[in-house]
Amino acid sequence: MDFTGHALALYRTDDYLDQPCVETINRIKLYSESLARYGKNPYLYPLYGLGELPQGFARLSAIYGGTYIVNKPIEEIIVQNGKVVGVKSEGEIARCKQLICDPSYMKDRVEKVGQVIRVICIVSHPIKNTSDASSCQIIIPQNQVNCKSDIYVCMISSAHNVAVQGKYIAIVSTTVETKEPKKEIRPALELLELLKQKLVSISDLFVPKDLGTESQIFISRTYDATTHFETACDDIKDIYKRMTGSEFDFEEMKRKKNDIYGED
Numbered sequence: 001m002d003f004t005g006h007a008l009a010l011y012r013t014d015d016y017l018d019q020p021c022v023e024t025i026n027r028i029k030l031y032s033e034s035l036a037r038y039g040k041n042p043y044l045y046p047l048y049g050l051g052e053l054p055q056g057f058a059r060l061s062a063i064y065g066g067t068y069i070v071n072k073p074i075e076e077i078i079v080q081n082g083k084v085v086g087v088k089s090e091g092e093i094a095r096c097k098q099l100i101c102d103p104s105y106m107k108d109r110v111e112k113v114g115q116v117i118r119v120i121c122i123v124s125h126p127i128k129n130t131s132d133a134s135s136c137q138i139i140i141p142q143n144q145v146n147c148k149s150d151i152y153v154c155m156i157s158s159a160h161n162v163a164v165q166g167k168y169i170a171i172v173s174t175t176v177e178t179k180e181p182k183k184e185i186r187p188a189l190e191l192l193e194l195l196k197q198k199l200v201s202i203s204d205l206f207v208p209k210d211l212g213t214e215s216q217i218f219i220s221r222t223y224d225a226t227t228h229f230e231t232a233c234d235d236i237k238d239i240y241k242r243m244t245g246s247e248f249d250f251e252e253m254k255r256k257k258n259d260i261y262g263e264d
Contacts, residue, residue: 002141004028006150010230014143043137043228049162074105077217084217098216098243103206106219110206115176116225119185120199123168123192127155134159134168137227140187149175151188154227167196173225176202211242218242 005011009027016024034042046052058068076088077099086093103110126132138153145151155170156162163169172188174181181202189195208219221235240248 002143006141007139010139010226010228012150012226040133041135045135045156045160047161049156049160077101077105079215079217083215098218100218100220100239100243102220103208103222106208106217109209109215109217110219111209112204113207114205115181115202116173116205116223117176117181117185117200117202118225119172119189119201121170121172121189121192122163122196122198123170123194124166124196125194126157126168127153127170127191128193138188138191145187147174147184148177149225151185152225152227153188153191171227173227175205175225213242 005014005016005024008031009016009024010031011024011027031042038044061068072089074087074089075091077084078086078088078093084096084099086095087099126134127136127138130136133155134157136153136155138155140151140153142148142150151172151174153170153172155168157168158165170192172185172192174185174188177184182200189198203222205222205224207221212218218239220239221231224231226232237248
């Protein structure tokens with residue numbers, strides 16, 4: 001039950017056990033259909049790492065007239081009469097009617113709701129009992145380790161062009177519950193066995209204090225411990241709804257016949 005609820009349906013708590021079963025069935029169905037579509041793994045991961053996502057966004061935004069500027073320090077977010085009007089950088093002001101940013105830019109408009117511990121591990125072998133898979137995601141359900149939060153392991157390798165041949169990168173993460181967070185992720189590190197190197201970080205979790213509809217400043221949530229990015233996608237859809245007042249319609253994004261063949 002723990003495996004089905006947390007590793008297949010991707011629930012982060014056991015609250016779903018007291019809810020109608022339809023949502024759980026749909027979540028498991030999505031996992032199954034994704035597995036059938038993409039082969040051995042229901043998840044997609046970009047070649048050369050997650051940095052390729054903003055690269056793709058830069059190219060797409062340019063097509064629609066967007067300007068993409070990197071390595072630009074933010075001096076001030078300018079607010080007049082309670083609404084954002086621009087962003088000041090190196091003496092210049094970029095005017096805007098709406099602003100999207102992460103919590104680090106607006107610390108007075110967010111609140112801390114917890115912490116996440118992440119460990120980036122470099123190993124020289126696949127994870128045991130995964131059929132020597134070049135990539136995998138492991139979710140250790142909270143009940144199995146007497147915790148309130150699941151532990152996540154995402155392993156990638158040279159198959160994704162993110163490591164040299166023969167090396168594997170595993171990212172271990174969980175929500176901090178005690179004053180000894182390194183002990184909390186120990187069950188996952190034991191799965192990885194011999195580590196070449198590990199980098200440990202503990203990050204604060206922030207959420208916006210308001211919806212941003214009055215100030216037109218729309219702040220995202222901090223990335224949580226999950227490694228499958230479902231919550232990040234939910235946050236993106238939530239920001240879209242706050243900005244536009246309507247749900248994002250995926251049907252509108254589907255390729256039409258004339259988009260492919262140039263005819264109606």
